[in-house]
Amino acid sequence: METKSTLPKKFGQYGGQFVPEVLMPALEDLEKAYISAQQDRAFQEELHNLLDSYVGRPTPLTFAQRLSTHCGGAKIYLKREDLAHSGAHKINNALGQALLAKRMGKSRIIAETGAGQHGVATATACALLGLKCVVYMGTVDMNRQAPNVARMKLLGTEVRAVAGGSQTLKDAINEAIRDWVTNVDDTYYLLGSALGPHPYPTMVRDFQSVIGQETRSQILDAENMLPDVIIACVGGGSNAIGIFYEFINEKNVSLIGVEAGGLDISGGKHAARFADSSIGRPGVLHGCYTYVLQNEDGQIALTHSVSAGLDYAAIGPEHTYLREKKRATYTHASDAEALHAFQLLCELEGIIPALESSHAIAEAIKLAPSMSPETTIVVNLSGRGDKDLDTVLDEIDLKE
Secondary structure, three states, rough: OOOOOOOOOOOOOOOOOOOOHHHHHHHHHHHHHHHHOOOOOOHHHHHHHHHHHOOOOOOOOEEEEEEHHHHHOOOEEEEEEHHHOOOOOOOOOOOHHHHHHHHHOEEEEEEEEOOOOOHHHHHHHHHOOOEEEEEEEEHHHHHHHHHHHHHHHOOOOOOEEOOOOOOOHHHHHHHHHHHHHOOOOOOOOOOOOOOOOOOOOHHHHHHHHHHHHHHHHHHHHHHHHOOEEEEEEOOOOOOHHEEEEEEEEOOOEEEEEEEEEEOOOOEEEEEEEEOOOEEEEEEEEEEEEEEEEOOOOOOOOOOOOOOOOHOOOOOOOHHHHHHHOEEEEEEEHHHHHHHHHHHHHHHHHHHHHHOOHHHHHHHHHHHHOOOOOOOOEEEEEEEEEHHHHHHHHHHHHHHH
């Protein structure tokens, strides 16, 4: 079913709306409401004021001097989304969508979460705006992200455990969609990443684009020039598209997304959709056509990452389009490389990064030595690592 829209439904051939018929009216209503909100100065001012006074934007751009010296070559800057209220970039989108849900008259919010940061951000926004909130989370992720489960409950959110399948993000999304289908009249699905059926990939990108807008101004103030490279980790892809979008038309700025290399690319124990051609190919998952890890019969492959937020079988459709057009490059970092980057940033800069963000740091560590001292790298430090301490300490103990 096609609907008239002023927003494009696809990025090239990727994206679209692959959902049960019962959800099509809800998606049409959502698109209309979002277009209206985009054009409403009062809505935009309310969101801007909350980002400023509640979230703490703009977040700083920090020159990582000791890390830069350690690596040699390019100067490394960190866009500090870890300093946003609730600890990650996720609050930008959660707050924007929660305001939109309230504007639409929805009284109940549902969401999914892997690493827990989107769940915490959604719970935070719902507490602020007085909305009922239910978050679905796989039991594996609940165990490895227990601090975020506790934070959501403290914020008044009901956390529903998902014990089926791989018990991770994919299965949490499945359950959230089932809930939405059942309760579509009064419920708003607050999707956390730049994927899913249209208009979610565009809407999430727009709410996260504040990251790139601030980065442009900040790096020009610091260096009087745009960065040579921007690096971000990519699960679904919201933090990456948020910082990339401002620079897509700046052809001299290289854009690099870093997927989860996990334990073994050749053995399939990873979440690198573009790196493993044996199982990574175009397909449909959770409402959109994009690159998906799947077997020859189209069954979704199991994934692995030390970081819960990157442990997902699909990637946002706009990222697939940017790769196809050769505007962005996508690589991967292994669990071991991410853990090394995590420790290095802790020891050299006094910053404890999320394991997701550590994948981006790992790529900067590899790349910087090959670049000249006059060049700059900006890494989107998408979240803080408090939630990951138990996981990291377990990994370190195993090695020692």
